[in-house]
Amino acid sequence: MQAGARLPPIVTRVAHAGHDDHRFCGFLLFEELAGREPCAGLLALSILGRRLPPEECAVLDDLAAVTSVADPRIWPLKLTRLVAEFGSAQTAVAAGNLSLEGAIIGPWVCEDAATLLLQIGADVGDRVDDEEVVRRALLDRIGVSHPPGWGVPFREADERLAALRICLERRGRTGLRAWSLLEACTRVLRRERKLEPNITLGVAAACLDLGAPPNSIGILMTVLVQTVFVANAVEAARQAPTVLRRLPDHVISYVGKPPRTSPRAQAAARAGQTSTR
Amino acid sequence: MKPPPAPGPLDEAPCAERLAAHAVTPGIAPRLHGYDVEGDLARHYGLSEMVLLALTGELPQGAAARAFEVAAAFLAPASVAEAPAHAAVLARLCRARQSGVTGIASIALAEEAHTLVAEHAALLEWLRTPSGPAPATCRSTTQDERRSVARLREALEPTGLSVPLLAEDPGRIPALIAVLHACGLDRKDQIEIAMVLARLPAAMAEASAVRPGRFRDYPTNLPPFRYEE
Numbered sequence: 001m002q003a004g005a006r007l008p009p010i011v012t013r014v015a016h017a018g019h020d021d022h023r024f025c026g027f028l029l030f031e032e033l034a035g036r037e038p039c040a041g042l043l044a045l046s047i048l049g050r051r052l053p054p055e056e057c058a059v060l061d062d063l064a065a066v067t068s069v070a071d072p073r074i075w076p077l078k079l080t081r082l083v084a085e086f087g088s089a090q091t092a093v094a095a096g097n098l099s100l101e102g103a104i105i106g107p108w109v110c111e112d113a114a115t116l117l118l119q120i121g122a123d124v125g126d127r128v129d130d131e132e133v134v135r136r137a138l139l140d141r142i143g144v145s146h147p148p149g150w151g152v153p154f155r156e157a158d159e160r161l162a163a164l165r166i167c168l169e170r171r172g173r174t175g176l177r178a179w180s181l182l183e184a185c186t187r188v189l190r191r192e193r194k195l196e197p198n199i200t201l202g203v204a205a206a207c208l209d210l211g212a213p214p215n216s217i218g219i220l221m222t223v224l225v226q227t228v229f230v231a232n233a234v235e236a237a238r239q240a241p242t243v244l245r246r247l248p249d250h251v252i253s254y255v256g257k258p259p260r261t262s263p264r265a266q267a268a269a270r271a272g273q274t275s276t277r
Numbered sequence: 278m279k280p281p282p283a284p285g286p287l288d289e290a291p292c293a294e295r296l297a298a299h300a301v302t303p304g305i306a307p308r309l310h311g312y313d314v315e316g317d318l319a320r321h322y323g324l325s326e327m328v329l330l331a332l333t334g335e336l337p338q339g340a341a342a343r344a345f346e347v348a349a350a351f352l353a354p355a356s357v358a359e360a361p362a363h364a365a366v367l368a369r370l371c372r373a374r375q376s377g378v379t380g381i382a383s384i385a386l387a388e389e390a391h392t393l394v395a396e397h398a399a400l401l402e403w404l405r406t407p408s409g410p411a412p413a414t415c416r417s418t419t420q421d422e423r424r425s426v427a428r429l430r431e432a433l434e435p436t437g438l439s440v441p442l443l444a445e446d447p448g449r450i451p452a453l454i455a456v457l458h459a460c461g462l463d464r465k466d467q468i469e470i471a472m473v474l475a476r477l478p479a480a481m482a483e484a485s486a487v488r489p490g491r492f493r494d495y496p497t498n499l500p501p502f503r504y505e506e
Contacts, residue, residue: 007499007500007501008500009500009501009502009503010500010501010502010503011502011503011505012502012503012504012505013504013505013506014504015504016504023504023506026506071285071287073287074287086376088374088376091376091377091380094380098384153286153290154286154287154289154290155286247296249303249304251294251295251296252295252296252297252298252303253295253296253297253298254297254298254302254303255297255298255299256298256299256300256301256302256310256311257310257311257334258311259308259311259313260311260312261312261313261317262312262317262318262321262322262336263336264321264322265313265316265317265320265321268320268321274320275320275321277320277321277322277323
């Protein structure tokens with residue numbers, strides 16, 4: 001008997017490697033998925049555990065496209081480039097991804113926004129079209145706090161959300177429940193708090209309308225926005241400009257403790273020693 | 278060909294012009310929290326004292342540095358049975374680059390430390406404002422743990438460092454967290470970093486001993502997985 005056989009098995013629904021074909025999330029990899037399932041579909045299968053119809057896979061493509069804002073000055077992307085300075089794009093992508101989980105910007109914020117939308121949705125029941133009911137539910141839920149998914153820094157409105165709305169309109173999905181709730185809540189907060197929604201709320205609504213639970217949206221969107229990390233990592237690894245590897249001293253402002261001498265150095269100076277160790 | 282892009286929000290939004298350095302002065306004569314590294318610290322202080330200085334901003338007082346070394350030694354043995362060293366072994370087996378192996382071990386150790394510290398949030402709160410008995414979840418649950426904590430007490434005795442929790446039959450990890458706290462590491466992030474620093478060398482030692490590519494030597498079915506649909 002193998003030593004490991006005495007341990008309780010870990011049950012997996014992900015995969016099993018076979019001889020002629022392999023299992024993946026309940027499907028035969030070659031016979032059922034290869035040549036049939038798009039990349040977005042495989043992603044949905046791996047995170048949501050079910051195959052999406054083509055029109056829903058297309059929503060994932062929309063989400064990936066509208067969120068692929070890859071300006072290298074955006075903080076997680078800049079750190080990706082800093083790591084890539086040493087020549088490895090792959091390590092840099094991993095580092096960029098590490099910066100996202102639980103962060104105050106990026107895909108994981110979508111989970112809080114989705115949770116809020118679900119809570120408000122539960123409060124309003126089937127009265128999503130009744131703006132006063134939505135208003136009461138929304139304001140009761142958020143109180144005086146700043147709600148996740150609202151607020152647009154540096155500009156008046158989030159152009160990514162506007163682009164996503166156009167994509168979803170083309171696909172006939174802006175009448176679905178979560179998106180309708182987003183629009184109703186937006187009208188309330190725009191009027192009462194001068195707050196505009198941002199892309200995290202749009203992503204949250206679009207994913208909820210795909211049937212994605214809130215706790216799956218962070219990782220789903222992390223994978224969908226890989227292009228922004230990959231593009232920066234690949235370019236930075238090739239360029240490796242020395243200025244990023246070490247910034248010149250004159251652009252650094254030291255704001256820490258002023259120069260001081262350690263107690264042992266002071267004692268050594270008094271005793272005329274070179275070391276107190 | 279498209280025209281050059283018009284200025285966007287990141288071009289227009291106000292932002293700082295320089296990067297702030299809080300701990301290390303840039304340049305060829307670096308100072309760490311104000312102390313000359315090459316002319317002072319390197320001559321008069323050891324690595325554990327440098328670590329405590331880096332993490333707390335001040336040189337350790339009294340017995341803290343020696344007690345920190347004791348705690349770090351107790352934390353150090355990251356066995357291959359534990360996920361961080363195991364993951365590093367697999368990376369080495371796959372012939373990953375050394376930076377990849379080190380990075381994987383570091384990430385797993387950081388996750389492990391984050392989880393351990395989060396599990397002991399009540400203890401950290403009690404250490405900050407000790408009132409009444411320590412949280413019951415800190416208590417030792419096995420004789421092996423009690424023996425380990427007894428060895429920790431013995432090792433710390435010469436330092437004279439006061440760690441009141443050690444008198445309350447703590448478990449091994451709570452006891453080590455309390456020692457780190459008594460050394461001046463009173464924030465979660467400081468304790469997590471100390472744990473990673475202490476455990477990385479042993480995890481890497483396990484990985485470095487593996488011959489890359491010898492997949493037959495690795496127990497693929499330990500533990501077993503069972504696929505279900």
